[in-house]
Amino acid sequence: MPNAYDEVSYEGYPFPQTHPDRLATIATLFGMNPASVERCRVLELGCGDGGNLIPMAFGLPRSEFVGIDLAARPIAKGQALVEALGLANIRLLQLDVMDVTPDLGFFDYIIAHGVYSWVPPAVQDKILAICKAPLAPQGVAYVSYNTYPAYHFKRMVRDMMRFHVRHLVEPDRRVEQGVAFLGFLVESTSASDTYGMLLRHILGDLLERSRESIYHDELAEINAPVHFHEFVEHAARHGLQFLSEEDFFLMQDRPFPDRVRDGLRALAGGDILLREQYLDFLHGRHFRKTLLCHREVPLDRALRPEQMMGFHIASPARPVSPAPDIPSAAVEEFRGSDGAAMATGHPLAKAAIMTLGETWPRSLPFEDLLAKSRGRLGRDAKNGLEPGQDAMALCQILLETYAAGLVELHLYVPAFVVEVSERPMASPLARLQARDGNSVTTLRHTRIQMDGDLERHLLLSLDGTRDRAALLRDLAGLVDSGAITVRESGTPVHDRAKGLKIVREGLEPNLTRVARLALLVA
Secondary structure, eight states, rough: OOOOOHSSOOOOOOOGSSSSHHHHHHHTTTTTOOOTTTTTTEEEETTTSSTHHHHHHHHTTTTTEEEEEEOHHHHHHHHHHHHHHHOSSSSEEEEOOGOOOOOOOOOEEEEOOOGGGGHHHHHHHHHHHHHHHEEEEEEEEEEEETTTTHHHHHHHHHHHHHHHHHTTOSHHHHHHHHHHHHHHHHHHOOTTTHHHHHHHHHHHHHTOOOOOHHTTTHHHHHHHHOHHHHHHHHHHHHHHHEEESGGGGGGGGGGGGGGHHHHHHEEEEEOOOHHHHHHHHHHTTTTEEEEEEEEOOOOOOOOGGGGGGEEEEEEEESSSSOOOOOOOOOEEEOTTTSOEEEEEEEEEHHHHHHHHHHHHHSSSHHHHHHHHHHHHHOOTTTTTTOOHHHHHHHHHHHHHHHHSSSEEEEEEOOOOOSSSSOOOOHHHHHHHTTTTSEEEEESSSOOHHHHHHHHHHHHHOOOOOOOOOHHHHHHHHHHHHHSSEETTTTOOOOHHHHHHHHHHHHHHHHHHHHHHHHHHEE
């Protein structure tokens, strides 16, 4: 029987939440002593074409990576990229999870993203057995899965779609007809009742996704959600315990009013697992990304502000005001790129967030951030804090803003530069990916879309041999030949002189954007 992922390819992407840096950071916060991010062994189950694992291997040359997947075509595609990059620290194996044996060795980090809910119970058992047996004593396993309560709604729609396409075999037709049927249901129901609103919401989500993801998710043969408590009970039977959700923000009760937080505490009674289950009910969660560790590992969940001193800190947050008042006690609002926000009148907090926003996408070690924030405030605006006091105050600020999802904590500093050199060089991985399309992986292990053909071809040209004059000549030649079309406000520009003018004037801004996307290497 052919594998579904051989029939319909599913392009792999980097998942920042699975990077060893994220896993090690969470483990460290809760009192573990995880392996160094720069010298570790990582196993990914269901690695597909290596879209997640290969960028890790590229960025962490002293670490070792193993990926396994049942489908042959994705593995072959990934192996071709491995060979093109000349990577010697990664193996991609076509292998059934059920056939994994101890000879793969021990791993510090084990990843199973998008696998657990899509396989039979026996394979789920094997996944958790693999997350236990070869996991290093201070290792961390990441498992994602569909979860209730919110997946009840998605499952209802999935069941209707699968019924409608039950006699169709060809994948494109199944997706096309499944989505069309859901559209028919939407058109046939009232937008004002609960059922109609629910169908419209789910259809809107589907229309933003690729046909491949719909085929492998909503129309998959197996898609078995579980409650959080059922998953952790299953993990416990394999000697694993709940460490954390991968996103620390999702474990907080901050978004809720006081009465809800008080109610949650009463319901959970200090039990972290009960608290997480009730948070799922409160959030209406449909997907979880859970971190596990060995049951014997002692965890310390009493986070202490002084722990912040051991991390590098980063944040894209920027002030809402165009001219924020930093030294005074005036309240200023800051917003991140993903909707996270906070308002504060604390001068040190404002100085720190402003400094991080200007430094982004780079991170700063705690001591550097403290020094820059002190310098920004000057002697006349310390808010009554002495040097020792402002260090502890900054620790508390960072812990709170981390919990609010406004700052990132890191143990690893990726090797990218934000200064554009005389002969800039882009990541070889990104340049290889840009040959096939506009989607590339940054050196921060994120996926971005290049802004059209001009930016994509500029990225392809950044091999470290060309100065600005050479870059302009190459881009101008591509415009002249018709290989790329210059656009202005989304509209194609067919006038040659105007097109070349746009290329010349846009070179430096485009180079700056590429650098700010963490795509340049030294």
